[in-house]
Amino acid sequence: MNGNTVRRLALWGIPLSLGVMGLKLVAWWVTGSVALLSDGLESSVNVVAAVVAFVAISYAAKPADRTHPFGHHKAEYLSAVLEGVLIVVAALLIVVEAVPAVLDPKPLDAPVMGLAINVLAGVVNAVWAVVLIRAGRRHRSPALAADGQHILSDVVTSAGVLVGLLAAIATGYAVLDPLLAVAVALHILYQGWKVIAHSVDGLMDHAVEPAEAEAIKAAIAAHADGSLGVHDLKTRRAGAATFVDFHLVVPAAMPVGEAHDICDRLEDAIRIVQSGAQIAIHVEPDTEKAHGERVRVAPSG
Incomplete structure (x- = not known):
């Protein structure tokens, strides 16, 4: 389920x-x-x-088969890595658009209407980001969580753009518009790096969290x-x-059936x-030399 x-x-x-992309482009x-153009580019x-995440999650849900006996779960990490890369690409696109505008700033047309539309898009994104991040953590879905983090970075972008444009309007300094776009791009780069690092860590077979291990x-x-x-947990x-993988030591003379019962338990x-x-x-059997981490067990009887 x-x-x-x-x-x-x-x-x-x-x-x-x-x-949301449509609203921002409007x-x-x-x-x-x-x-606002930079904000729209990130939304594209x-x-x-979103398409990549859906494909990866659908593939990861496939049951194990002959060629993938441990399942297809890691497809979600690949999706999350790609999403992190896309976040970085979005930040670079913003810089490309913003730098020329810093050199030649232009006054804004109909700023109130544009900001109102962008605020609406930001609210939709904020609600959806929270839903995705919570669901990603609850269901342990890296792709869903990464998608939520990506959208959350978009919300931060929108908030920053709103503040910058209000400042540009209030002061009359049109250059604040592209300068803010560059600052937001740097924030997005950082978010993209975090998504990539977390996903690569998952691909490297990261152990469960310490509390879960205990x-x-x-x-x-x-x-x-x-x-x-x-031992060797x-x-x-x-x-x-x-x-979860570990070695269970039993007396060498213990019947297979009894050892199997312990394993089931x-x-x-x-x-x-x-x-x-x-x-x-x-x-x-107890004649083998133990290795790896040992786990203390309750004494029998």
């Missing part, structure tokens, strides 16, 4: 981003403001990013009775999926604290 919710939100992002057409990137260890420690210990996150306990986790347990 979570997958359906994420895909539905990603799909809704396409018409919403188109509508605001630019009315005023001739280079800052939002449209592409909950997994506690579940193992409380339900590993009958075994002699657990590893976790990794791939989109919405969590992978551990898997159930781990999935209570980490829903849907994919777990791999390597059972080994």
Whole structure:
């Protein structure tokens, strides 16, 4: 059900981003403001990013198959990396438009109407960004969260443009319009870098958060009775999926059936604290030398 919710939100992002881009381009057409044009250019990137996010989320939701036995979850990270790159491209486009205007600033036409239209677009974007970021965190969707962060950077752009244009109108200094566009572009570059860095980290099989790791260890420690210990615990996150891997030490003479029962009990306990986790347990006799991180288990009996 979570997958359906994420895909539905990603799909809704396409018409919403188109509508916001249309409003911003109308605001630019009315005023001739280079800052509003820059804002509209960033929104055009939002449209592409929304389409990419929807495609990636749909692909990531595909079940595991013969050629991808661990699933397709990392497709979301690829989407998020691309979205970060698009954010950077949007910032560079803004600079390209703003620099000539700094050298030759022009007064604005119909500024009140243009600003009103841009405020409306900004409000729509702000609400949608909050929805996407919260849903991305709740459903552990990197693509959805990145899309929300991208749109949030667009909201900051719109707010900055509004302040700059009001200052330009109040003071009569038309050069404030393009100067503000450059300042906003620098902020967008920073946001794009953060999205790329977070997504690349996910592609590198980042471990679960410390609090989650402690909950997994506690579940193992409380339900590993009958075994002699657990070691070499590893976790990794791939989109919405969590992978847990560890070695379970049992007496060499323990029947396979008993060892299997312990594994079943551990898997159930781990999935209570980490829903849907994919777990791999390597059972080994106590004659093997332990390695990796050890997890203290409750004493038997």
